[in-house]
Amino acid sequence: MRVVNAVLLAVIGIELVAGFRSYRNVQQQPVAPTANTEGLPGFTRNMIMSSEVAMNPKFAEQWSGLGMVYQAFGFYDESVACFTRAQEISPEDPSIAYELGFALILAGKTDESSREFERAMELGHPYASQCWYFLGRNALRMDDPETAKGFFLKATSLPAARFELAKIAWRAGESAQAEHMLKEIINEFPNATEPQRLLAEVFDEQGEQHLASMLYLSSDRRFVALTSPRQEIFESIQQLRNVGNVKFVQTRATELLDAGKVSDAQEILKYEAGSEFHPVIWDARSDVERALGNIEEQIALLQEIIERDGLDSYRAARLGFALIGNEQKDEVQKVMTVGAALESNDEREVVADLYQQLANLASEQGNEDKALANWSEAQFHYGRKIYQTEDPSKAIDLFIQSAEANPETADPLFYLGQLFYELGELTDAQTAYEECLKIDPNFGRAIDGLALVKAIRNSGGEDATQPESAED
Amino acid sequence: MFREFLSWGSSLVPEPIAPLEESGTRVRYGLTIALVLVATAIPIGWLQMIATTTPQGPPLEISRAPSDLEMSPIRFRAFELTDHEDWSPRVTNVNIVDLDENGEPELLVCDAVRNTIFQYQRLPDGSWKETALVPENTISVPARTEVVDLDGDNDPDILVAVFRSLTPTSDPIGQVVLLQNNGDNEFTPRVLIDQIRRVSDARSGDFDGDGDLDLVVAEYGHEFGRIFWMENRGDLTFVDRELMRAAGTVSVSAEDFDGDGDPDVAAFIPSEQEEVWIFENTGEAPFQPVQRKIWGTANFDFGGSEMLSVDLDEDGDLDLLLAAGEDSEYPVPTQQSSHGVYWLENLGDFEFELHSVGSLPGCSSIAVADIDNDNDLDIIAGSRFNNWHVDGTTSLVWFENDGEATFQTWKIADSPARLATVACGDLTGNGQKEIIAGSLFNNEPIIRPGRVTVWTQEGEEQE
Numbered sequence: 001m002r003v004v005n006a007v008l009l010a011v012i013g014i015e016l017v018a019g020f021r022s023y024r025n026v027q028q029q030p031v032a033p034t035a036n037t038e039g040l041p042g043f044t045r046n047m048i049m050s051s052e053v054a055m056n057p058k059f060a061e062q063w064s065g066l067g068m069v070y071q072a073f074g075f076y077d078e079s080v081a082c083f084t085r086a087q088e089i090s091p092e093d094p095s096i097a098y099e100l101g102f103a104l105i106l107a108g109k110t111d112e113s114s115r116e117f118e119r120a121m122e123l124g125h126p127y128a129s130q131c132w133y134f135l136g137r138n139a140l141r142m143d144d145p146e147t148a149k150g151f152f153l154k155a156t157s158l159p160a161a162r163f164e165l166a167k168i169a170w171r172a173g174e175s176a177q178a179e180h181m182l183k184e185i186i187n188e189f190p191n192a193t194e195p196q197r198l199l200a201e202v203f204d205e206q207g208e209q210h211l212a213s214m215l216y217l218s219s220d221r222r223f224v225a226l227t228s229p230r231q232e233i234f235e236s237i238q239q240l241r242n243v244g245n246v247k248f249v250q251t252r253a254t255e256l257l258d259a260g261k262v263s264d265a266q267e268i269l270k271y272e273a274g275s276e277f278h279p280v281i282w283d284a285r286s287d288v289e290r291a292l293g294n295i296e297e298q299i300a301l302l303q304e305i306i307e308r309d310g311l312d313s314y315r316a317a318r319l320g321f322a323l324i325g326n327e328q329k330d331e332v333q334k335v336m337t338v339g340a341a342l343e344s345n346d347e348r349e350v351v352a353d354l355y356q357q358l359a360n361l362a363s364e365q366g367n368e369d370k371a372l373a374n375w376s377e378a379q380f381h382y383g384r385k386i387y388q389t390e391d392p393s394k395a396i397d398l399f400i401q402s403a404e405a406n407p408e409t410a411d412p413l414f415y416l417g418q419l420f421y422e423l424g425e426l427t428d429a430q431t432a433y434e435e436c437l438k439i440d441p442n443f444g445r446a447i448d449g450l451a452l453v454k455a456i457r458n459s460g461g462e463d464a465t466q467p468e469s470a471e472d
Numbered sequence: 473m474f475r476e477f478l479s480w481g482s483s484l485v486p487e488p489i490a491p492l493e494e495s496g497t498r499v500r501y502g503l504t505i506a507l508v509l510v511a512t513a514i515p516i517g518w519l520q521m522i523a524t525t526t527p528q529g530p531p532l533e534i535s536r537a538p539s540d541l542e543m544s545p546i547r548f549r550a551f552e553l554t555d556h557e558d559w560s561p562r563v564t565n566v567n568i569v570d571l572d573e574n575g576e577p578e579l580l581v582c583d584a585v586r587n588t589i590f591q592y593q594r595l596p597d598g599s600w601k602e603t604a605l606v607p608e609n610t611i612s613v614p615a616r617t618e619v620v621d622l623d624g625d626n627d628p629d630i631l632v633a634v635f636r637s638l639t640p641t642s643d644p645i646g647q648v649v650l651l652q653n654n655g656d657n658e659f660t661p662r663v664l665i666d667q668i669r670r671v672s673d674a675r676s677g678d679f680d681g682d683g684d685l686d687l688v689v690a691e692y693g694h695e696f697g698r699i700f701w702m703e704n705r706g707d708l709t710f711v712d713r714e715l716m717r718a719a720g721t722v723s724v725s726a727e728d729f730d731g732d733g734d735p736d737v738a739a740f741i742p743s744e745q746e747e748v749w750i751f752e753n754t755g756e757a758p759f760q761p762v763q764r765k766i767w768g769t770a771n772f773d774f775g776g777s778e779m780l781s782v783d784l785d786e787d788g789d790l791d792l793l794l795a796a797g798e799d800s801e802y803p804v805p806t807q808q809s810s811h812g813v814y815w816l817e818n819l820g821d822f823e824f825e826l827h828s829v830g831s832l833p834g835c836s837s838i839a840v841a842d843i844d845n846d847n848d849l850d851i852i853a854g855s856r857f858n859n860w861h862v863d864g865t866t867s868l869v870w871f872e873n874d875g876e877a878t879f880q881t882w883k884i885a886d887s888p889a890r891l892a893t894v895a896c897g898d899l900t901g902n903g904q905k906e907i908i909a910g911s912l913f914n915n916e917p918i919i920r921p922g923r924v925t926v927w928t929q930e931g932e933e934q935e
Contacts, residue, residue: 008507019518039917074804310585444712
């Protein structure tokens with residue numbers, strides 16, 4: 001028993017000494033770097049600062065976590081320093097080497113980055129192909145496609161690496177090889193845009209203009225990225241950025257307003273965003289004022305955004321609809337007309353809504369011609385939105401309605417032509433292009449579209465419009 | 473040694489109290505249990521202390537790229553052209569022109585906050601008069617201007633490339649607009665083409681040799697884009713004809729690169745492609761140019777941002793200057809070692825050789841002028857994407873030409889930041905060149921703000 005007690009006492013002693021040393025060691029560790037967050041919105045600054053404090057990094061994973069936060073907000077040197085510190089603490093951790101490798105790319109240190117990806121593999125990183133992929137991209141950064149090719153060949157399990165190999169072959173003048181590789185990728189990922197675009201370039205150079213045009217058109221509507229390791233990392237970066245974005249506060253406030261918790265929404269805007277001007281926060285505050293019934297205040301906030309940061313379609317729509325609530329119809333028409341014409345936002349629905357509202361106003365005023373023209377524009381923009389984001393066939397009716405409501409506009413007819421072409425309905429496509437050109441004989445893309453459709457029909461290739469035809 | 477330690481340890485354990493053997497055993501067990509508890513509690517305690525303690529060592533060292541640029545020997549004084557107080561100024565282009573053709577230069581400024589083109593005229597008292605050439609919110613995010621008599625009525629019109637949105641999109645929202653001069657320097661906007669993707673550049677030239685001016689357009693877009701030319705059919709009607717499918721073309725140029733008397737087209741296509749193409753005009757009508765890739769790099773991160781055509785070495789043919797530093801690959805732009813200014817020297821027969829002029833992280837804009845009046849062309853460059861949260865990072869430099877087309881880099885300024893566009897010329901008529909730059913704050917941080925800044929020379933620094 002005495003021996004046991006003695007051993008226990010020895011253990012306690014060792015624990016005390018080792019613990020004290022560890023404690024001292026932690027106390028003497030470097031403190032986290034503080035980023036200069038000047039010029040960022042208050043909410044983002046708070047988020048970054050609270051990460052520094054909350055993480056209070058001492059262990060490798062905490063340093064890595066802070067490194068990620070800095071990386072997401074563009075503090076690349078700080079990010080590298082944090083990952084390097086994590087590596088000092090856990091030198092055998094392959095995932096830290098991998099993360100440091102990526103951080104070094106963003107810091108513009110390509111050579112050092114490559115060394116870290118190599119180290120990650122030496123330490124047994126579970127996804128060696130991703131390391132090879134980044135090594136290949138780094139070799140390209142050094143304008144060394146031959147070395148890059150060697151790396152990508154070790155990562156052929158990744159479609160993105162095979163695509164890079166196809167690009168290298170294409171640039172080296174090996175178009176047959178590039179064509180073969182691209183067709184394989186397209187077979188596997190028929191929706192991905194990039195391989196289709198590159199294959200179109202290959203066809204173009206081979207003098208296969210019809211095949212090239214078909215691929216260009218069929219891949220033109222919507223961009224679908226080929227999956228790649230870098231895209232995966234960007235998505236995680238974006239998630240962190242979203243949490244630190246002022247739009248996050250706006251979304252929270254909107255959710256609270258939707259739940260009828262107006263004072264909570266008001267509180268969160270005050271607490272998170274303070275009194276510092278920011279268009280997104282002012283926009284959210286205007287919603288709170290509306291919910292409180294303070295329409296004048298709501299309008300004043302929206303006007304301040306425009307005064308201090310300019311007008312775009314979205315802001316015109318926001319102010320226009322607020323003015324409707326305040327019965328200022330003349331102003332509504334003025335703001336919405338300018339906003340719709342700016343067409344400055346890629347949210348096409350906003351522009352469509354503006355035209356729809358202008359059509360309603362014109363109709364109320366008895367100006368049916370104007371109402372019809374605006375309604376035509378609204379249908380056109382609703383159609384464009386659906387055309388790009390959903391099943392394109394759903395846009396057919398909208399384009400037809402738009403064209404019928406305003407017989408002087410060629411645009412909906414052009415898109416009808418594109419759409420019918422994509423659906424393989426070449427007779428309808430031809431008719432639409434021809435109708436378009438009757439209105440605007442100088443519509444170059446309609447001229448090209450018509451020539452293409454005619455050429456395909458003459459060659460008897462009614463069903464040759466699908467991208468799979470590239471296999472032939 | 474260990475045995476000695478054990479015996480020393482056991483001597484510390486108090487002897488059990490007699491007389492009962494049973495109670496002695498109980499005490500010994502109790503002691504052992506207590507020691508076990510203590511031995512367990514200590515690491516937990518330490519861990520808790522370690523977890524809650526704050527490191528108090530020195531701040532973690534951050535390794536930054538060295539900024540060893542020397543300050544310009546020519547001293548400059550900077551001032552803001554106007555007192556606009558936009559929250560995030562968004563000037564996309566500055567252009568020195570002589571719109572009223574009175575021999576005195578004026579400035580055209582593309583403003584993406586006010587969505588118009590401003591003209592600035594210098595008044596005799598040295599102040600500047602601002603005129604919006606079309607009402608505000610008429611032209612959404614104008615990207616670039618070229619002064620040209622497009623309608624052939626002997627007065628200068630303004631060709632405007634219209635970007636329409638600074639948010640990346642492939643939506644067909646772009647336009648090419650002509651501000652048509654009514655002869656009295658009053659302008660009416662006429663849309664020459666719409667339903668195209670965002671337009672970054674548009675230039676004029678008689679490509680088909682039929683005596684009227686056609687256009688070449690960089691349809692920048694985002695994931696998709698094109699380069700096309702617009703055949704002039706008279707009465708300001710045009711037919712668009714595709715030259716190349718390429719997203720992200722930043723600049724086009726309509727100049728005679730082979731000296732055969734007709735305009736060719738040069739285009740700088742970054743966005744993963746990083747190539748410069750020339751569309752050689754063979755002089756035949758209709759315009760069916762021969763495509764020539766004159767330069768390209770496998771470095772997709774090169775960061776091409778602007779191209780200028782200029783005879784830099786003054787050997788009688790047109791060279792190209794490239795700016796690299798615009799990085800749209802990442803959510804927050806990075807600074808890469810390739811960023812800076814490059815000179816593509818025209819060697820004849822569409823052979824071009826690339827030379828590095830000098831580096832500037834985040835370089836986005838370039839201009840050419842003889843800054844030091846030594847009869848050769850120097851280069852001015854602005855940075856839009858430098859590491860702005862680090863004090864002292866450079867926003868404006870000039871590259872001094874030694875007359876042999878080798879260059880020394882001089883720092884001019886670190887503020888304002890985000891110089892998306894620069895121009896250089898003698899605005900005051902005093903024989904010295906002024907530099908004008910516009911800041912584009914389309915995302916945060918909004919740091920070291922400015923809008924349109926003018927740098928005037930204050931002479932050589934005294935030794």
